[in-house]
Amino acid sequence: MRWEELDQQPCSVARALSVVGDRWTLLVLRDCFLGVRRFDAFEKRLGITRHVLTDRLKKLVHEGVLYKAPYQDKPRREEYRLTDKGLDLHPVLMALVSWGDHHMADDRGAPIVRIHKGCGEVMRPVMVCSECGEPVSAREVKVEPGTGWAAQATDVMPIEIG
Amino acid sequence: MRWEELDQQPCSVARALSVVGDRWTLLVLRDCFLGVRRFDAFEKRLGITRHVLTDRLKKLVHEGVLYKAPYQDKPRREEYRLTDKGLDLHPVLMALVSWGDHHMADDRGAPIVRIHKGCGEVMRPVMVCSECGEPVSAREVKVEPGTGWAAQATDVMPIEIG
């Protein structure tokens, strides 16, 4: 499979990664969630080349994850903001943050802490089951083909992890 | 910032992405969570080139996300399995699945469904606050520097998203 065919796979992970799965995209989105909106701010913070930044922002707008909103005329300037589709990526960033805090932090601890406005406490994100509310780990989830499953000769049925 | 310097950033997202943030790594891990363990199985399922697959598996072993376990002698063969550090990436994959199911599915619905063994129901993963147990969305989280924060001239303080 070529990278460009990813979005046609019968797999939500593959389809999601076809949008956010390349080198800089999730870092651009991290900055979006931190409130960064302008081209030169992304450039300065990320140290990304302008060429690549242009490309990633265009792609994210095209996919409906960001939208361009004018913030002045004469000369016209536009900034990039998260759409609802983009805001829905928050759990992905939170999951990465959580893993990074746990497994990649140095001895000084987490560089950034998150406070849940609802309860006012410093929080960790926890993944729970939508049905029973219990935290879910890898071994507690079984996968099965769903309605969108279209088996192809090259597909391998998912099996359970041991 | 060059891509290779990502792991030195004072940001858990950047550090996490320095391990799993390139083109094929998260797809390799998806297959690990589905029970795939052998080189040729990854190759057939992903359609990735052998060169890139070798490189990604080596990197994941080096980072402690996978480990090699022998499954036969004469000739010696080894398979790749998730370590605890690797299993902890499950929420990242779940978050991507959830977003993909919601925003990238075609009209046939999700290709794969997940069943929570604990309650037996078809589940969606939900991100909740570790302190109060309520679901958290992007707008309900405030970020602040933590103990590992080491401000540098080029750093920009996180601001709240609007």
Add this chain to the structure above:
DNA sequence: TCCATAGGTTCTTTTTTGGAACCTTGATAC
């Protein structure tokens, strides 16, 4: 002897990045 299998390595070509310079529109300084 010939073929197959698992797990790679090597080679060449095509795409992506990195890095720097240049362009455009208007605002402001001299």
Add this chain to the structure above:
DNA sequence: GTATCAAGGTTCCAAAAAAGAACCTATGGA
């Protein structure tokens, strides 16, 4: 009026990474 600056790009070239195919090694079987 000329010079400079800012934001948000585009263009060009070199370096790095990925795609695609062929080759290598150890063993086992027909």
